[in-house]
Amino acid sequence: MDALSDVRKRVILITGATGFTGSHACRYFAGLGMQVAAIVRQVKPADHVDGVKYYRCDLRDRARVEELVHAVSPDYVLHLGGKNSVPESWQDPLTYMETNLLFTLYLLNALRPFPSCRILVAGSMTVFPLAPPFRPTHPYGLSKSLQQTAAVSWGLLYKQSVMIAEPANLIGPGPSTGFCALLGRYIAAWEQGKAAQAFQVSSRSAQRDFLDVRDAVKAYGYLLEHGNPGEIYPIRSGRYVSLGEIADLFIEISGSKPPIDWGDSDDWSKAGSQEPPGLQLADWQPAISLRTSLQDILLYYRSQEGGSS
Template sequence: MTKQKLIITGATGFTGIHACRYFHQAGYEVIGVSRQPSKIGNNQVHFESCDLTNKEELSDLIQRNKPDRVLHLAGQNHVPSSWSNPIASLETNTISTAYLLEAIRQQTPNCKVLVVGSALQFDVNDITTLDHPYSLSKTLQVLVAQSWELLYEMNIVIAKPSNLIGPGKSNGVCSILARKVAEMELLGAEKVLTVNNLLAQRDFLDVRDAVCGYEILFKKGQSGSMHDMNSGLPKYLKEITSSLQAISSIDFTVESVKDKLEEKISKLPSDLLLENMPALIPFEKSIEDILNYQRGLLR
């Protein structure tokens, strides 16, 4: 049986590294794409360097590889950076998606594409829900994907994951806190963990469960559909700090800057396929793996 050829953009990013490993083990012929040259998975994954904001370079990539499926993970996902350089966020998240979909439409129109959006998208019917340029860029990215699916009858599915956690390089709150604890353990940093609001509540989904969910969407997701992906078990920030205290090799205290609930907690619309996903990886295991990863960086 011929392997399905899968291009994964953003292959060297937090989710991309896990996705390359997972889909290779699942039997796909994986082509990892990133702007910077790199080697992924001990030569188990074919790697190509490509700037997705360069439409000629991108078109050549699709023409040469003719993928059966594309998992589009690449993008700028740092909210503060979107404030300082909003145009770069629009180019990286929105324009590059249009270039990618157009190249696929022209070169391999039967390819199934999974575009990964963000829980930080805003409601296009209420502009007051727009909080930052990053949200704008991801919302427009999804609108582009939906438009290409509608106008050109392409096979495009959209995933909208909640906060992804797990071992690896991440700017998420769990990784930031775990790194601080690892610095206390290994570098002698002050044994105080300062957080903004212990009662802030968010949904967390392990990145390894999310990648498994992406394969489900490749197999079962209907073209034009958007699927929320979450654990359905929101956690308070206090639960994260308590988990870290329970598994740390040292004792440390936790200080809270705020002790009231967040005024606004975004709620994802219901989804029949991947909402309230059964966690294959327990939350406590996610936190432990994140801490071990941060420890490894410091050793």
């Protein structure tokens, strides 16, 4: 972001503000001194971040979204709201289409009276090209592919500054449903004698690109300030790590030996190997090591379970 005196005058609207990434985004932008307006469905005391003003709003309520946007008059919008569970998307695909696609368009439509507002939509690595031959992998990926295409197209049609960030698998402290969080939570519970069954993993060799959520949020800030409208930016660590390596590092850090059952699934390895390279900018590079991320995850879940640090 620019000089601090200028930043403090700016307003950023964040959707999904109490989610895993949203809570980190609120802390980061409030820490810069920006005026942070957080859209949430419910405000809980545990979610409160100093310097953030919370607004209750269901994004399906178009009138309320428009009312809120006009009240806030944002300079920036970080759209993190949505659904992101692959298994759940198979059970309730229409809700995923509605939430990830239509709610995004409701928000963009409400922002049309603010042509100078810069908008960053959080996309996904799971998208696929919307051109024949179509190869969707799951309803979640379809919903995100449609979201990204619609958001960029909408920006071009209505001359709005819309950009897309495609983050890697985000990890770090805080409640999350990702692999690293699930394993960290299991280890913390197992240390307290609260996990009777072994942790189940489909494949030891499957590889992922993991990126600390705090690094990702800084990249989002950079793109909101300097990104080019209409562009899609992969946000990556640039390193693929197997799930077996993650488990081994967790065991080394924790000093524990929790039981893990490894499957022999042909789960994808180096998924997205044909992707464009990640964001390569002199003013943003991943700074938090994988070890530090896993340490912080374990500390977080140990604190939740009442264990030692």
